[in-house]
Amino acid sequence: MAVDNTTANHHEFKAEVKQLLNILVHSLYTNRDIFLRELISNASDALDKLRFESISGSEIWDSDLPLEINVSFDKDKHTINVADTGIGMTKDEIISNIGTIARSGSAEFLKKVADSNKDVSNIIGKFGVGFYSIFMVASEVILKTKSFKKDEPAMQWKSDGLGSYELEQLTEEVKRGTSIEIHLREDAFEFAERYRLESIIKQHSNFITFPIYLEKERINTLTAIWREPKTSVIKEQYNEFYKYLSYDSEEPLDIIHISVDAPIQFNSLLYIPKKNMDLFGFSRHEYGLDLYVRRVLIQHENKEVLPEYLGFVKGVVDSEDLPLNISRETLQENAIFNKISSSITGQVLSHLSKMSKDDPEKFKQFWKEHGKIFRLGYSDYSNREKFAELLRFNSSVSKDSDELIQLSDYVSRMKPEQKEIYYVSGASREAIEADPHLEIFKNKGIEVLYLYDPIDEFVMDSLFKYKDYNLKSVEHADPKELEKFGNKENLETVHEALSEEDEKKFEDLLKYIKEILGDRVTEVRVSERLSESPSCLANPANGMTSQMEKIMHMVNKDTSVPKKIFEVNKDHKLIRNLLKIYISEPKDEYIRQVVEQLYESALLLEGYLNDPHRLVNRIKDILEKSSEWHLAMKSIK
Numbered sequence: 001m002a003v004d005n006t007t008a009n010h011h012e013f014k015a016e017v018k019q020l021l022n023i024l025v026h027s028l029y030t031n032r033d034i035f036l037r038e039l040i041s042n043a044s045d046a047l048d049k050l051r052f053e054s055i056s057g058s059e060i061w062d063s064d065l066p067l068e069i070n071v072s073f074d075k076d077k078h079t080i081n082v083a084d085t086g087i088g089m090t091k092d093e094i095i096s097n098i099g100t101i102a103r104s105g106s107a108e109f110l111k112k113v114a115d116s117n118k119d120v121s122n123i124i125g126k127f128g129v130g131f132y133s134i135f136m137v138a139s140e141v142i143l144k145t146k147s148f149k150k151d152e153p154a155m156q157w158k159s160d161g162l163g164s165y166e167l168e169q170l171t172e173e174v175k176r177g178t179s180i181e182i183h184l185r186e187d188a189f190e191f192a193e194r195y196r197l198e199s200i201i202k203q204h205s206n207f208i209t210f211p212i213y214l215e216k217e218r219i220n221t222l223t224a225i226w227r228e229p230k231t232s233v234i235k236e237q238y239n240e241f242y243k244y245l246s247y248d249s250e251e252p253l254d255i256i257h258i259s260v261d262a263p264i265q266f267n268s269l270l271y272i273p274k275k276n277m278d279l280f281g282f283s284r285h286e287y288g289l290d291l292y293v294r295r296v297l298i299q300h301e302n303k304e305v306l307p308e309y310l311g312f313v314k315g316v317v318d319s320e321d322l323p324l325n326i327s328r329e330t331l332q333e334n335a336i337f338n339k340i341s342s343s344i345t346g347q348v349l350s351h352l353s354k355m356s357k358d359d360p361e362k363f364k365q366f367w368k369e370h371g372k373i374f375r376l377g378y379s380d381y382s383n384r385e386k387f388a389e390l391l392r393f394n395s396s397v398s399k400d401s402d403e404l405i406q407l408s409d410y411v412s413r414m415k416p417e418q419k420e421i422y423y424v425s426g427a428s429r430e431a432i433e434a435d436p437h438l439e440i441f442k443n444k445g446i447e448v449l450y451l452y453d454p455i456d457e458f459v460m461d462s463l464f465k466y467k468d469y470n471l472k473s474v475e476h477a478d479p480k481e482l483e484k485f486g487n488k489e490n491l492e493t494v495h496e497a498l499s500e501e502d503e504k505k506f507e508d509l510l511k512y513i514k515e516i517l518g519d520r521v522t523e524v525r526v527s528e529r530l531s532e533s534p535s536c537l538a539n540p541a542n543g544m545t546s547q548m549e550k551i552m553h554m555v556n557k558d559t560s561v562p563k564k565i566f567e568v569n570k571d572h573k574l575i576r577n578l579l580k581i582y583i584s585e586p587k588d589e590y591i592r593q594v595v596e597q598l599y600e601s602a603l604l605l606e607g608y609l610n611d612p613h614r615l616v617n618r619i620k621d622i623l624e625k626s627s628e629w630h631l632a633m634k635s636i637k
């Protein structure tokens, strides 16, 4: 049973906080500086929130206080103080904001960090646990805060970051906002130095939009570089702002600086990161642009300016034409906002398209890192043409699985009468190349796009067409349609035609195969698409593709085996031999064994074989028989 050590003033940290603190105490850091960045960033958020409350008309305690951040230190006492005049915290807010980790999935994050022995100072800020980084340098922290709400008392929170904290109500007068006193650990005394604090602020917090004072001297330069004309911003400034904004230590892959005056005025500064920053697949909700109205931050990480598939883009957008008091709820109904949003979306796509022409290597890097999320853009109907041009695929003409082509490349290589663009799905290039459905395409020299990601099928399904050409799965290709293309080599006459009588027997054999497979298949028929394989499973012409079917099965937790058409390659040696056996002894058990084996092998290839036991036993049986025949054939005794 858990012991409740909580008294009126004494509170235990929640388990996950203890765990995090434990990691912080025991980790090695290359970069302890960031504790200050985290505190200043929290202070800036608190000031943004205050400004928002005041725009929204809330009553504000100490409303004349200037909005600013003050950093001070005492070298002899080894203390640093970071104070803001922001929104402050009530007692309940302290308990829920800095006694727990609110973010869902944090436990998983902690485990990963603990296991990986990673330098946490590089990632801590990204996961909304920045406040605790203070304990990389502090042996004790005393936080005093007074909420902007008039009736809430000022509170003091005190902790050594080990397992608990003390919370008490203050009787002395405290101004609105939060002030944090840090008693440095012995190994962190170095931080109580002017030059040190100044350089950290300059490096990490230069773009904070509120003034930051160090012992009363203004430190940050505060320029909204997105509002400057492009010609006056140098690369270093762009990069510096990017690092501030994204917490990325690398430079961005690309920068898009947009400035529009009519019909609607807005500026936007956007970045494409070099790496997909979806660390551990955990920060999916951390995307979106910072939305400013007349330089006032209205919303951090707004998710509506850019559609989700462009969520890898970091940056800001700032407009003169939006009302300052616009609420987050009414943004989406605002016509100006929607125009800004569609204009920026269009510009990002145009930029990518220009990149693909001017710098294919860079584009390839973009695709590798962000292609997965970008492909979700299939749902953006208004930009589908631009989107389609930006898609990349591996294909049967590629020399390896890394090479990428685009739909227009495919079209330029199409056969004169070809009306469709063909694609096939599979787990890898090797798996796809073993797919019997591809045989006819290989024989006819028709290019096929290789899709490795389940989402690609959705993309194809939803695009449906590229220019005048239908996008079609090879499974749905009608072999009769393909006949007109002629074979690459002289493959047609490899086998002799059957005699009229044998044709009839063959019809009977097909019926018998259907009898064996019964309800497990919808039909047994002669295949027109196979040349090397004896048989395959095919989908009814306009049904789902196997890949799509598999996804639906997974989604519906359906373990049943879909019913398909069993196609038989009439010219295959194995099938011809079966026919001979059938003619001489229609009920020979061997026929049944082979048919079962072919059917289950096809299921295995498609990923539907739920129980391999029968298949394995049957193979053993067939091998045993074939060893006997081998002995007989070689006259071995």
Ligand code: ADP
Pocket: 038, 042, 043, 046, 084, 086, 087, 088, 089, 097, 098, 127, 128, 129, 130, 131, 132, 178
């Ligand atoms: P994050 O800032 O990513 O939410 P933190 O651990 O840094 O995570 O902070 C937790 C929460 O504590 C913040 O979301 C905020 O509600 C509150 N907080 C931290 N610092 C301040 C501050 N200076 N003023 C008001 N609230 C603060």
